[in-house]
Amino acid sequence: xxxxxxxxxxxxxxxxxxxxxxxxxxxxxxxxxxxxxxxxxxxxxxxxxxxxxxxxxxxxxxxxxxxxxxxxxxxxxxxxxxxxxxxxxxxxxxxxxxxxxxxxxxxxxxxxxxxxxxxxxxxxxxxxxxxxxxxxxxxxxxxxxxxxxxxxxxxxxxxxxxxxxxxxxxxxxxxxxxxxxxxxxxxxxxxxxxxxxxxxxxxxxxxxxxxxxxxxxxxxxxxxxxxxxxxxxxxxxxxxxxxxxxxxxxxxxxxxxxx
Amino acid sequence: xxxxxxxxxxxxxxxxxxxxxxxxxxxxxxxxxxxxxxxxxxxxxxxxxxxxxxxxxxxxxxxxxxxxxxxxxxxxxxxxxxxxxxxxxxxxxxxxxxxxxxxxxxxxxxxxxxxxxxxxxxxxxxxxxxxxxxxxxxxxxxxxxxxxxxxxxxxxxxxxxxxxxxxxxxxxxxxxxxxxxxxxxxxxxxxxxxxxxxxxxxxxxxxxxxxxxxxxxxxxxxxxxxxxxxxxxxxxxxxxxxxxxxxxxxxxxxxxxxxxxxxxxxxxxxxxxxxxxxxxxxxxxxxxxxxxxxxxxxxxxxxx
Numbered sequence: 039x040x041x042x043x044x045x046x047x048x049x050x051x052x053x054x055x056x057x058x059x060x061x062x063x064x065x066x067x068x069x070x071x072x073x074x075x076x077x078x079x080x081x082x083x084x085x086x087x088x089x090x091x092x093x094x095x096x097x098x099x100x101x102x103x104x105x106x107x108x109x110x111x112x113x114x115x116x117x118x119x120x121x122x123x124x125x126x127x128x129x130x131x132x133x134x135x136x137x138x139x140x141x142x143x144x145x146x147x148x149x150x151x152x153x154x155x156x157x158x159x160x161x162x163x164x165x166x167x168x169x170x171x172x173x174x175x176x177x178x179x180x181x182x183x184x185x186x187x188x189x190x191x192x193x194x195x196x197x198x199x200x201x202x203x204x205x206x207x208x209x210x211x212x213x214x215x216x217x218x219x220x221x222x223x224x225x226x227x228x229x230x231x232x233x234x235x236x237x238x239x240x241x242x243x244x245x246x247x248x249x250x251x252x253x254x255x256x257x258x259x260x261x262x263x264x265x266x267x268x269x270x271x272x273x274x275x276x277x278x279x280x281x282x283x284x285x286x287x288x289x290x291x292x293x294x295x296x297x
Numbered sequence: 298x299x300x301x302x303x304x305x306x307x308x309x310x311x312x313x314x315x316x317x318x319x320x321x322x323x324x325x326x327x328x329x330x331x332x333x334x335x336x337x338x339x340x341x342x343x344x345x346x347x348x349x350x351x352x353x354x355x356x357x358x359x360x361x362x363x364x365x366x367x368x369x370x371x372x373x374x375x376x377x378x379x380x381x382x383x384x385x386x387x388x389x390x391x392x393x394x395x396x397x398x399x400x401x402x403x404x405x406x407x408x409x410x411x412x413x414x415x416x417x418x419x420x421x422x423x424x425x426x427x428x429x430x431x432x433x434x435x436x437x438x439x440x441x442x443x444x445x446x447x448x449x450x451x452x453x454x455x456x457x458x459x460x461x462x463x464x465x466x467x468x469x470x471x472x473x474x475x476x477x478x479x480x481x482x483x484x485x486x487x488x489x490x491x492x493x494x495x496x497x498x499x500x501x502x503x504x505x506x507x508x509x510x511x512x513x514x515x516x517x518x519x520x521x522x523x524x525x526x527x528x529x530x531x532x533x534x535x536x537x538x539x540x541x542x543x544x545x546x547x548x549x550x551x552x553x554x555x556x557x558x559x560x561x562x563x564x565x566x567x568x569x570x571x572x573x574x575x576x577x578x579x580x581x582x583x584x585x586x587x588x589x590x591x592x593x594x595x596x597x598x599x600x601x
Contacts, residue, residue, distance in 0.1 A: 049403055052401060056393075134380065138348045139401035
C-alpha cells in the first residue's frame with residue numbers, strides 16, 4: 039500500500055511540475071500580461087477616475103478596488119491555466135500519456151488543479167506588487183487573505199478543468215470566460231460596494247458567487263466587506279468539494295476523454 | 298500464461314458503428330503477434346480498448362490474467378503503447394517526454410533517468426535529448442514514441458504502425474530493436490499495413506475484417522495456405538522464346554528476366570530449375586514478385 043501511495047505521489051509531482059514548467063516557460067503569455075493589464079486598471083480607475091470618486095466605505099478608492107482587482111486576476115489565471123493546459127493536452131492528444139498509465143483520475147485532477155492554484159497565486163502576488171506602486175497595501179488579516187486566495191484559485195482551477203473536459207473545440211474554452219466569468223467578475227463588486235445599488239440589484243448581486251470572494255479578500259486587506267466572510271469561505275469549501283467530485287465522476291465516466 | 302486474453306469483445310461507437318462484433322483473441326506470453334486488417338477493420342479499436350483509450354461495449358479483456366474491469370491500474374502497468382499518430386507534447390524536450398511518462402507510472406527519478414539513458418542510446422536519440430520534440434524528424438519522433446512506451450519496462454508492448462513514414466535504414470534498426478526486445482521476453486502486438494514487416498517480425502498473425510477476427514494462426518500456417526507463388530528470375534544469359542516454349546508457367550519480361558507462377562501442389566522449384574538447366578537457362582537470382590502475404594491478405598479481406 040505504501041508503494042502504491044508513493045507511486046501516486048510521483049505521478050502527482052510529475053503532473054504538477056509539468057504544469058509549473060509550462061506556465062513559467064511561457065511567462066510572457068501567462069505572468070507578464072496580468073501585471074500590465076492590472077497596472078492600467080490602477081492608473082485609470084485609481085489615478086484618473088479614483089481621485090474624483092473620493093473615498094469608498096471610508097477608504098481611498100484605489101485601496102478599495104485593489105483586493106477586487108487582485109481577485110479578478112487570480113480567478114482569470116487559475117481558470118485559464120487549467121482550461122488551456124488540459125484542453126491543449128486533449129487537442130494534441132498527449133493526455134493519452136496519462137490515460138494509458140495507472141495514474142488515478144484523482145491524481146491527474148489534483149496535479150492540474152495545483153498547477154492552476156500556483157499560477158493564480160503567483161499572478162495574485164505579482165498584481166499585489168503592482169498595486170503597492172499605486173497605494174499602500176497593508177493586509178490586516180494575512181491568514182484570511184491566504185485562505186481566500188488559495189480557495190478561490192482552487193475553485194476556479196476546478197471550474198477550468200470541467201470546462202476543458204466538455205470542450206470539443208477551442209471556441210468552447212473561451213465561451214465561459216467571456217460570457218460568464220467576465221460579467222460575473224465585473225458585477226461582483228470589484229469597483230463598487232453593492233450597498234450603493236438599488237435594493238433589487240443589491241439582492242440580485244448576492245447570487246453572484248464572485249461577490250463573496252471579492253469581499254472576503256477585501257475584508258482581509260482593509261477590514262471592509264458587504265457580506266459575511268465566514269459564509270464566503272464556507273461556500274467556497276463546499277463548492278470545491280462538490281465540483282471536485284463532479285470532475286471525478288466525469289473522468290470516471292470518461293466524459294470528453296475516451297470514445 | 299496469455300499476455301492478452303480477449304473474449305467476446307464488442308464495441309459500438311455512439312454514432313452506431315459496430316467496430317468490433319465479438320472478438321476472441323489470445324496472445325501468448327513472449328509472442329510477436331501481428332494484427333492485420335484493412336483500414337477501419339477494428340485493429341486500432343482493439344489496441345484502444347486494451348490500453349484504456351477506448352471503452353468497450355461488452356466482453357472481457359485480461360492482461361497477464363488481470364481483468365481490466367477488476368483492476369485496470371494493474372493491467373495498465375503491464376502495457377506500453379506506441380500509437381499510430383504522434384501524440385506527445387510538441388513543446389517538450391525528448392528527455393522530458395520520456396521522464397514524464399516514467400513519472401506517470403510512478404517510477405522514481407533516478408531509475409527513470411537510468412532507463413532514459415539506456416533507451417535513448419539504444420534508439421539512437423542520445424544527442425537529441427535536449428531537443429524540443431517538434432524539431433525532430435519523422436523517424437526520430439517514431440523512435441521517441443517507442444522509447445516513451447518502454448520506459449517503465451512493460452511486459453506487453455502494443456505497436457500501432459510503428460514504422461509508418463520511416464526511412465529504410467531507421468525501419469531496419471527499429472525492427473532489430475523490436476526483435477531483440479521480443480527475444481528478451483517482451484510480448485509484442487504489432488498492427489501494420491507493411492506485410493514485409495509482419496513476415497520479418499511476427500510469429501503469429503490475426504487478421505481482422507469488419508470487426509471480426511477472420512484468421513488467427515502462425516505465420517507458417519498462414520503461408521502454407523498459399524497455392525501458388527510468383528517469382529521473378531534474373532538470368533545469366535539472354536533467353537529466347539524457343540527455350541521456354543515448353544514451360545506454360547513461364548512468361549518473359551525481357552531478355553534477361555522471366556516470371557514464373559508455380560503451383561506448389563503440382564510442381565516444386567527444384568524440378569523446374571532442373572528442367573530450365575537442361576534447356577541451358579542459367580539463373581543468377583530470384584525474388585518474389587509480390588510479398589507472399591499480400592495475396593493471402595487480399596484474398597481473405599476482399600468482399601466475396
